[in-house]
Amino acid sequence: MDDANAATGNGNSHQTSLGDSSVLDVYPLSCYYFGSMDSVPFKNETVADRVLRMKANYDAYGMRNCVAAVIVYVSALQPELVVMDKVELFKHPHLLLLQVQNSIYKLPGGRLRPGESDIQCLKRKLSSKLSAGEDGRGPEWEIGECLGVWWRPGFETLLYPYLPPNTKRPKECIKLFLVKLPTSRRFIVPKNFRLLAVPLCQLHDNDETYGPIISGVPQLLSKFSFNFVEP
Amino acid sequence: MDDANAATGNGNSHQTSLGDSSVLDVYPLSCYYFGSMDSVPFKNETVADRVLRMKANYDAYGMRNCVAAVIVYVSALQPELVVMDKVELFKHPHLLLLQVQNSIYKLPGGRLRPGESDIQCLKRKLSSKLSAGEDGRGPEWEIGECLGVWWRPGFETLLYPYLPPNTKRPKECIKLFLVKLPTSRRFIVPKNFRLLAVPLCQLHDNDETYGPIISGVPQLLSKFSFNFVEP
Structure with missing residues (x-):
């Protein structure tokens, strides 16, 4: 066994002190089915309009609470999915992202309804954005630990x-939660969104393309040993 | 209660889903005694010499395993300690750093001895670098969870x-562990090191000054609610 194998958590004695929660099972993309559904409206507004909307919402509901999902899997060729990848990235972890209008990258998630919990909201958003709202069909989303929290101190900051x-x-609080994928699942994504699998090595330190939250995800995941499960 | 109080974990219902482990008690600096001891040798070597030393060590012992401590406290004026701070940063969390030769910032920690565990090594390093090796005197260091892991793929990368x-x-693996401070402790630091309390807002996104590991610590800590304990 070489050092790199040890790094993936297969028997490195230095890993044991982290406990089992630090080992993350990840499955190849071939375990998943990818389809599409009708487009959903996407707010295509100016920055000024967005600030006005945020201010009105703040006056009505208080601080904007949002949740977002960090979903990791291993690369494989899959025709319905754009894998930003080369063959050499085999067994390198990839993050699931939604792309809108070619330049906007988003983690799946959204805003809490009044009275809703973080977990309830994230399950609702994952069902509506990644599986065509098919409640009760397919496995339940397994929401894991909170990985990080971001704050927006002002409307335009x-x-x-x-x-x-x-x-x-x-004015806004965004919480990132680890979401563990089951061994198989159907992903149904609106036609105006592209589902991407982006390797961690492409996200890291790439604030310019992906913004501060997504480009920081590799750091938030760094404590995990990835256990690549063969189907 | 305003949103900012909610953010520190004092009653925000959205925080409860994170569990108790996400609340971090932090104490003001006035709880701690700061002193100094004799200087310790610091390797002042060229980059080329460093690479040669790393290669020789790799051939002899394999991958270099290191641990580092993430220690947080609240600011307060303390004459023996350089607080990089203004009054307005009251109740903003600060990270403990060691400064050598005016420009090198380090988290307390160091390299594992053969056969040593992460936790054993970190306790040994904290005793030797922050409390004059006074084993058995003063409270035991409480090592918490692993927050992040960094890898060096080559000697010069x-x-x-x-x-x-x-x-x-x-060639190298560096693990960051949360270290929880007791309500009081003596810090005894070698004369050629300065102990700093640097606010998280100064570290974030400041790779140029602090390097990638330290400038990323605010993200790794972002999931915690800080509970500021009054002494």
Whole structure:
């Protein structure tokens, strides 16, 4: 066994102190079915319009609470899915992203309804955005631990992975949760979204393309040993 | 209660789903005593010398395994400690760093001895670097969860928060562990090291000054609610 095998958690004694929760089973893309459904409306608004909408919502409902899913799998060729990949990236973990309008990358997720919990909201969003709202069909989404939290202190400011000093009334809070995939699942995605599998090595330190949240996901996942399960 | 108070974990219902482990008690610096001891040797070598040393060590012992401590506290004025701070950063979490030669910032930690576990090594390093090796005196270091792991695929390459594709024999692995401080402790630091308390907002996205590992710590800590304990 070489060091790289040890790194994936197969018997490296230094890994044992992390406990079992640090081992993440990931499955090849060939375990999943990918299809599409009708387009869903996507807000194509100006920055000024967005700020106005956020201010109105803040006045009505208070801070915007959002959740987002971090879903990891291993690469494989799959015709319905755009794998941003080369053959050499075999067994390198990939993150599931949704792409809109060729330049906007998003983690699956969205905004909490009043009274809704983080977990309830994330399950609802995953069902509506990744499986055509087929409640009760297919396995339940397994929501894991919270990996990170980002804060927006003002309507027109950047996001930060902490509450910036003197922020009494933050305007938005986004929580990232690990979502574990079952051994098989159907993904049904609206036609105006592309489902991408992007290797962690392409996301890391690539704030310019993916924004601060997505480009930081490799760090948030770094504590896990990936256990690549053969189907 | 405003949103910012909710953000620190004092009663925000959205936080409860994270479980108790996501709440981190932090104490003001006034709880701690800071002193100094004799200087310890610091390797002041050229890059070429460093690579030669790493190669010799790799041939003798295999991959270099290192551990580092993430220690958080709240700011307060303390004469023996350089607090890089303004009054406005009151109640903003700070990270403990060691500074050598004015420009090198380090998390406390170091290299595992053969056969040593991560936790054993980190306790040994914290005792030798932060409390003058006073084993058995003062409270035991409480090592928490692993927050992140960084890999160096080659002797002269950068560090990455994942094992880069096709890396069969990585040369170094650095694991970051959360270390929880007790309500009081003596810190005794070698004279040629400065102990710093640097606010998270100064570290974030500041790779140029602090390097990739330290500048990424705010993200790794973002999932925690900080509970500021009054002494």
